[in-house]
Amino acid sequence: MDEQREMKVKNPWHRPVIILIIVLIAIGIVVMVATAIIQNKPLHQKYKYGIVLDAGSSHTSVFIYEWPAEKENNTGMVRQKHACDVKGKGISSYSGNPAGAGSSLTDCMAEAQKIIPVHRHQETPVYLGATAGMRLLRMEDSSLSDQVLDAVERSLQTYPFDYQGARIITGQEEGAFGWITVNYLSDNFRKASGTIGALDLGGASTQITFVSKENSENPENSMDFRLYGNPYHLYTHSFLCYGKDQVLKLALAKKLQSLEMQEDVLKDACFHHGYKANKTLSSVFNTPCVSEKLADSPKSFIHWGTGDGVECQNAVRKVFNHSCCQYSTCSFNGVYQPPVEGHFGAFSAFYFVMNFLNLTNDDLETAKAKLINYCSTPWEEIKSSYPSVKEKYLAEYCFSGTYILTLLEDGYNFTSTTFKNIEFIKKIADSDAGWTLGYMLNLTNMIPAEAPDTPPLPHGGFVSLMLVLSLLIFSLVIVGYKCFRRPVVYSSAPKDIV
Ligand SMILES: O=c1[nH]cnc2c1ncn2[C@@H]1O[C@H](COP(=O)(O)OP(=O)(O)O)[C@@H](O)[C@H]1O
Numbered sequence: 001m002d003e004q005r006e007m008k009v010k011n012p013w014h015r016p017v018i019i020l021i022i023v024l025i026a027i028g029i030v031v032m033v034a035t036a037i038i039q040n041k042p043l044h045q046k047y048k049y050g051i052v053l054d055a056g057s058s059h060t061s062v063f064i065y066e067w068p069a070e071k072e073n074n075t076g077m078v079r080q081k082h083a084c085d086v087k088g089k090g091i092s093s094y095s096g097n098p099a100g101a102g103s104s105l106t107d108c109m110a111e112a113q114k115i116i117p118v119h120r121h122q123e124t125p126v127y128l129g130a131t132a133g134m135r136l137l138r139m140e141d142s143s144l145s146d147q148v149l150d151a152v153e154r155s156l157q158t159y160p161f162d163y164q165g166a167r168i169i170t171g172q173e174e175g176a177f178g179w180i181t182v183n184y185l186s187d188n189f190r191k192a193s194g195t196i197g198a199l200d201l202g203g204a205s206t207q208i209t210f211v212s213k214e215n216s217e218n219p220e221n222s223m224d225f226r227l228y229g230n231p232y233h234l235y236t237h238s239f240l241c242y243g244k245d246q247v248l249k250l251a252l253a254k255k256l257q258s259l260e261m262q263e264d265v266l267k268d269a270c271f272h273h274g275y276k277a278n279k280t281l282s283s284v285f286n287t288p289c290v291s292e293k294l295a296d297s298p299k300s301f302i303h304w305g306t307g308d309g310v311e312c313q314n315a316v317r318k319v320f321n322h323s324c325c326q327y328s329t330c331s332f333n334g335v336y337q338p339p340v341e342g343h344f345g346a347f348s349a350f351y352f353v354m355n356f357l358n359l360t361n362d363d364l365e366t367a368k369a370k371l372i373n374y375c376s377t378p379w380e381e382i383k384s385s386y387p388s389v390k391e392k393y394l395a396e397y398c399f400s401g402t403y404i405l406t407l408l409e410d411g412y413n414f415t416s417t418t419f420k421n422i423e424f425i426k427k428i429a430d431s432d433a434g435w436t437l438g439y440m441l442n443l444t445n446m447i448p449a450e451a452p453d454t455p456p457l458p459h460g461g462f463v464s465l466m467l468v469l470s471l472l473i474f475s476l477v478i479v480g481y482k483c484f485r486r487p488v489v490y491s492s493a494p495k496d497i498v
């Protein structure tokens with residue numbers, strides 16, 4: 001035993017060498033993870049911009065959109081950076097002074113110049129789309145509508161942006177691009193959950209658009225899109241003259257033509273009791289939406305509110321013609337419409353009115369009952385309850401609310417059950433719901449027909465995987481080192497054997 005001297009022999013690897021190797025491995029791992037993170041980190045965002053002017057019948061709004069420069073084709077990347085309301089009325093009201101339509105845009109366009117970085121000005125596209133107000137002006141006098149468009153074009157060309165044109169968009173485009181906007185903002189094109197329909201109410205027209213399983217019975221109401229690899233078969237219709245301002249004229253004209261007018265006083269159940277205003281006949285008949293003019297009538301009349309919600313509903317129903325339908329199903333005025341399907345987003349004046357009346361969360365029956373109650377509130381009480389609300393809007397909310405509920409139920413055939421599928425919305429993720437975003441996405445080719453190739457792992461997943469793997473390798477190295485380092489006991493061989 002004494003000869004067999006136990007001797008601890010150090011691990012054949014020299015200790016400092018092992019430490020050096022471990023340090024190098026650790027440095028390697030850190031460098032690997034850091035490189036992966038830096039390489040995959042979104043670059044310092046550079047934004048691009050686009051401007052769309054919504055030249056509506058009642059007013060013009062200028063929308064500025066922005067998106068990360070390197071992610072143009074990714075869905076959900078474009079957002080509204082700014083919206084500016086042009087002072088004054090819509091461009092169609094400048095038919096007597098077309099130049100005024102051009103100069104009305106200056107304040108908002110100056111704002112756009114300040115908001116968009118100067119080095120992006122030249123490449124920023126500007127589009128102007130005019131809707132139903134200009135469609136009506138074109139019907140009345142196309143040279144006047146051309147003059148107004150020329151004037152806004154001259155004005156927009158004076159800015160350092162990339163002017164792309166001013167035109168009257170079709171009702172189909174207005175409906176379809178509104179549908180694209182709400183579904184793009186809700187990120188529905190990537191989800192399996194499907195899309196939502198779009199309901200847009202303006203002053204001079206209203207649009208309904210939704211994906212329908214039915215085979216379209218009228219090609220004018222159908223639009224097909226392929227977006228992010230999926231086909232969409234849309235039903236869409238725009239009712240010219242069925243925006244809330246034109247429908248009010250239509251309803252007043254019907255009353256004026258009937259026997260309800262006595263001694264220049266027009267009693268109107270859709271206006272509050274105590275409401276009394278002197279109006280000219282031309283303010284009602286100055287539109288191509290009202291076909292039959294009044295003969296032998298006074299130049300003005302007293303518009304006298306009686307505030308009866310039920311009677312108002314009956315009067316509003318008369319603006320829908322249900323007698324002629326040459327298809328299997330119609331909405332109204334002989335227009336083909338398959339049954340409504342799925343959820344809907346209702347925006348623009350649908351939202352303004354329903355939100356003011358506090359009806360956005362009610363079922364159809366409750367909304368109707370609350371509206372009847374609202375309509376019966378005396379005008380003086382209404383005025384004192386809402387001193388800051390524009391008097392024109394305030395006077396018309398009873399009519400507008402009644403029109404909206406009647407349009408949805410009697411016009412589009414929503415039932416108490418399907419009415420629950422309508423959400424009244426102003427914005428989605430900070431961007432306004434409306435046709436403008438969809439219009440720009442389409443014209444800048446930012447909605448690809450096929451889904452863009454995406455890396456198999458998202459950025460976060462990739463970095464996490466790298467970290468986990470690195471930690472695993474590191475632990476294995478430590479474990480391995482510990483195993484090697486365990487002292488090995490050698491017995492010194494007896495000398496005689498050697
Ligand atoms: O705060 C509000 N309360 C009620 N109605 C509003 C409010 N803001 C805008 N509106 C209405 O929304 C409608 C917008 O229509 P727009 O001018 O877009 O016409 P269009 O789409 O038929 O061309 C107009 O009837 C306007 O009076």
Ligand SMILES: [Ca+2]
Pocket residue numbers: 056057131201202203348
């Ligand atoms: Ca509009």
